[in-house]
Structures are given as structure tokens and as C-alpha cells.
Amino acid sequence: MSATGERRERDRAHRHQLIITAARDLAETEGWDAVTTRRLAERVEYSQPVLYSHFDGKDAIVGAVALAGFDDLATHLRHARQSAPDRPLRALCRAYLGFATERPALYQAMFILPTDLKFASTETPPPLRAAFDEFVSCFRPDNERRELFAEVLWSALHGIAVLSDSGRIPLSGQEQRLDFLVDRLADTTPPMQAPT
Known part of the structure; x- marks a missing residue:
């Protein structure tokens, strides 16, 4: 060129x-x-x-904003997870809810408004996969259902974020909800090492 x-x-x-x-x-x-x-x-x-x-129009602009948002989200989640090696799942959950609260319009573009971004597909863009992989990485590598755990966790967090934003559930119960989620889904303890 x-x-x-x-x-x-x-x-x-x-x-x-x-x-x-x-x-x-x-x-x-x-x-x-x-x-x-x-x-x-x-x-x-x-x-x-x-x-x-x-x-091509507003939907395409929203999609581009959303894609950039997933890049930001992946970085945000990675930082939270790495900064709390003793409780990465809880740190990641808190970071996710904080991201949704601090950037409501961006969160809307990523999850509420129509876009052509595909989740859980061979066509999933790398920033979406990177954000999802941050959830997956909080679960033990030997857990064959770790992607399922990550999907359920992400779905629950999304529900909490949307319901909190709309005022349908009070923010005052956020810590209890996080404790419940983390306690029920945490499978992050490394497998026991055989004595040598």
C-alpha cells in the first residue's frame, strides 16, 4: 500500500x-x-x-459501541480477577456489577439494544469470548462443566444488573446476592494434590 x-x-x-x-x-x-x-x-x-x-445506521453504531464495550469489560474483569487471587470469582462478580452500574448506556448497547453480535457461536467476536473466558477461568480446569457454570453465573449477574438498574430489586441486597451466587457456584478450589 x-x-x-x-x-x-x-x-x-x-x-x-x-x-x-x-x-x-x-x-x-x-x-x-x-x-x-x-x-x-x-x-x-x-x-x-x-x-x-x-x-449502515444506528444499529451498526450501537453494535460497534457494544463490541468496544466487551473489550473494556474483558480488561476490567481480568484486572479484578488477577487482583484477588484468593477470591477471584467474588472479585469478578463485583467488577461485573460495578461495570454495569458505572456505564449504563454502554451496558445497554452490549446487552439490551439490538445488535448483530453473536454469543456462544463460532462467529462470536474475540472481545465477547475474552469476557466470557474471564468467567470460565474462575472455575477449576478439571470441571468439565465450567463453561456451563460461567454461563449461569453471567446470566444471574445480568439479571441482577438489569433488575437493580430498573429499581425492581434494591441495591441494598447486592452483597447478599453476591454471597449466595458465589457460595452456590464456587468450584474454584484447586484439586487436592496427592502426597509425594
Whole structure:
């Protein structure tokens, strides 16, 4: 590729990221209803046709925001898990709920709004798989059902996050819920070593 072609690609990638960041910021401050191509075009100072040259519409923008969010989530969960080697599952659960609470619009893009992101599929994008693998890694390697445990745990945490956000369950019971989940699903003790 020529130097001019490389520069064009860098400029295009920069514009692409600028649109994603603007959509995420606008959603976090005003909600997803405020994210329109007109508003985004004003924010990034490009025309609507330029936006459409990057994304087919709002659903595609939401999908791009969600994908970037899964990358953030995987990093967030990894950090929490590694910072608490004695109780990685509890740390990961807390980090997940904190992520959902601190970034509600991003969480909506990742889990509530329509996207074409596929879970539990050969087409699952690497950031989604990386986030899921953080859950899996909290369970013993010799547990043949560790992916099932991870799915159930993630589903339960998602339910807690959504129900808490909507006010249907009180935040005051969060620690009890976490204790219950971790106590019921924890299978993180390493297998007993045979004496040598």
C-alpha cells in the first residue's frame, strides 16, 4: 500500500473511532434516544453521508459501541480477577456489577439494544469470548462443566444488573446476592494434590 493509501486508512480508522466514541459519550450523557446520525454528524463535524460510509445506521453504531464495550469489560474483569487471587470469582462478580452500574448506556448497547453480535457461536467476536473466558477461568480446569457454570453465573449477574438498574430489586441486597451466587457456584478450589 502506498503512503497515501496508508494515510487514508489511518484517517478512516480515526473517523470510525471518533464516531464510536461520540455515540458512546452522547448515550452516556443523554441516553440512546439522543444518538441520531444528525447529532453524531454535528458532534464529529462530518456529514451524515460520511457516517453512513462507516455504518449502515444506528444499529451498526450501537453494535460497534457494544463490541468496544466487551473489550473494556474483558480488561476490567481480568484486572479484578488477577487482583484477588484468593477470591477471584467474588472479585469478578463485583467488577461485573460495578461495570454495569458505572456505564449504563454502554451496558445497554452490549446487552439490551439490538445488535448483530453473536454469543456462544463460532462467529462470536474475540472481545465477547475474552469476557466470557474471564468467567470460565474462575472455575477449576478439571470441571468439565465450567463453561456451563460461567454461563449461569453471567446470566444471574445480568439479571441482577438489569433488575437493580430498573429499581425492581434494591441495591441494598447486592452483597447478599453476591454471597449466595458465589457460595452456590464456587468450584474454584484447586484439586487436592496427592502426597509425594
